[in-house]
Amino acid sequence: MADDCQTEGTAPVTGDKPEDENAIDWWSILSDRDFLENPYPELRRLQALGPVHFDERNGIYFILGHKAFARVSKSSEMGRDTRNWAGGWNSDDYRQYDPVGFKLFSEFQPQMINSDGEEHKRMRKVYEPAFRAQAMTSMAPLIEQQAARLLDAMPEEGEVDFIEAFAGPLPLRVLCELFDIPESLDETIGRWSASLIRIGDILMTPDQKQEALDALSEFKDFLREQIQSREGRQEDNLMGLAIQANRDGTLNEEETLTNLVSMLVAGHETTVTLIGNGMLLLLRHPEELARLRNDSGLIRTAIEEFLRMEPGGNMILRVAREDFEVEGTVIPKGAPVIGLIGAINRDPARFERADDLDLARPANAQFTFGGGAHFCIGAPLARLEAQIAFASVLERFPHIELAGEPEWRLDRMNARGLGHLPLRVRTAA
Template sequence: MSSAALKQYLSQKREEIDWWSIITDPDFIEYPYPTLKQLQQLGPVHFDKKSGVYFILGYNEFSQVMKSPEMVRDTRYWTSGWNTPEYQKNDPVGYALFSGTQPQMINCDGADHARMRNVYTPAFRARMMSNLHEMIQEETSRLIEKLPTGKSINFISEFAAPLPLRVMCNMFDIPKSMDVEIGRWSAAIIRMADVMMTDEQKREARDSLIHFKAYLKEQILIRRKNPGDTLMDMAIRALDDGTMSEDETLINLLSMVIAGHETTVSLLSSGLYLLLKNPEEMIKLRNDRDHMKTAIEEFMRFEPGGNMILRIAKSDYEVAGTTIPAGTLVMGLIGATNRDPNKFPNPDHFDITRSPNAQLTFGGGPHVCIGASLARAETDIAFSSLLDNFPSIELAGTPEWRLDRVNARGLKNLPITLERKL
């Protein structure tokens, strides 16, 4: 949003701010931080009269919300959401999409959530993760070997996008021949979390869901004859012993592939862009790889990718003196919480050695990202390998941000040139 338009908004009474106009504005999507800062200065919790949604920008306030058992992820509690007769009548395709993907861990709470999450938790424990490092390194090296040098390339299409997709697919034993199709289905379905979704995109998501589910169903039949130790096998065991229904099994499987893909693409590409924009930090990391762990946390704090994390108030809930009525949708704006000056000193300063750095990019409470250790490991291996192989990585043009998504900020083009180590 232009500074004149922003000034106009903020000069209105706080209660009159039109939040949806702000968050769908292309200028805001391209660079939301100055606007978020000004809105945060007006208070940590805001109510948007037009949509009936609460927005939370304060770190402590949203941390409290995410951990509360009264603030749930099951959107059927949202009294003006997709699960109402009016919505079903006005938007049957949207309704079919949301109701069809309801039975999965991210949409359930309490015992149902734990039942599904526990099926997968063992795969992300430290011991299992260390077994995955070799596979991630192999995929990374394969891509790095093929990266052209001495000419401009798009880092995203050449590296940041294919790596997480292949890693996820390997974890599910999905062959490489399926990469293009899975990538397409995944890109169509992930839009479901976005308020800017068009009718055509809803139809595409619906069709992709049908194809993806059918593919996974077929894979389950094949894998059952030859059981192993992949995420797919864990899911099959849970299906066969009655822990999960067939629908829960399929929806959780496809959601995990999708959840682990685009988010990591954004982390890899934003991370590299941040280093290119801050060459002194790039040098610091090149010279001392002990900074890698804190650097990854700072990439995530500075550019969280996922801008919004939702919760629904199951009963009236008080936060920072505001009572959120039962049945209301609450959106945590992570671009703001991660730069809250009450939590992070000098929050607009990018510092790869920042510690502590309890950024909220992976969410919190019972739904905290199950794949966080995997995303961190992939980023660590990817950046270590890039720095080892390429003594020079330069920006080769102006990067472009995606402007058609509200909930997920990410680059679509990051032009770079590389020089390979002799």
């Protein structure tokens, strides 16, 4: 989600210790252009050095092993409340070093992803009914309808940018439907979402932080008005659940608004990325594409394999609530821990032929949706949307091929998604 890994949020380390010249320079590696284009060879090299690493320069623990991350992500000693990050954004030093960043993180704080224990449970419980199986069954026709509409607008034969024409607009429209927001506002919501998804990314510039603060404030004002205009209505959609929880005191106003904003941001770009990255995987593996075309029953395992191979989100954050031992390393209370999902999902100790795409891969324990108490609440919706998206596209176009070089977006460290995916499509085989 927007903030599923808040990697930014520490004041620069002034450093009174001499630096180990063999130490891994994590931020340089993780933000390097070549790494962002294709992180997997470098991640494999780092993983071979061990499953848990301490980055002394920034005080961060990096997890690259599947077994280690399974423990870290699911343990109650490892939380997600970034206020507990010793020396993080909530410290006096950080407040002085970056007042705009501090304001941004503070205003984005009151939501379920940034809370632990009972506080987290109280918030999460409000939204859970919107993602249960029954709710998903009733969402399916709407997603199918939106997918068909986007496909109808594409040429029967010709070139299209798949991100612009399909993978981009579908998740936004579905989310807005979930919130009962009219289509005329898709562009505005999309703009706010694009600013807010950057929150916490270390590549975020001061201007982008200010832009995100403005977007957050406009978004909250918009939602406040929406809530007021629905006064007296009984709705069982996501917005209705939030309004009810605010009315009965389960959520205060800030929690109501911030969770709603976050939900819209969290469900948007992540799902665009799943559909875009998945399509590129299929086109780069024509034998697997043919396999899926011949056996549509593979769609569920295919989506899990897309999530494993090209996770979209690069990092998942935890903050130690207590001292915590994992694979021989003791992580001290208050320390930030980052799971590098591209490495974890391809750990050869857990996955056979870890770098191969296998659409029928059994027991696919990928970690793209995280784990434990914070496991992505929107995963059922994202999975359903992706299943419908791929089924619809493959049915409509028996012929699909790359029409040029795909372009990865290189302006974010926490996310790996395509900016452009040029395709040549044809409705006739």
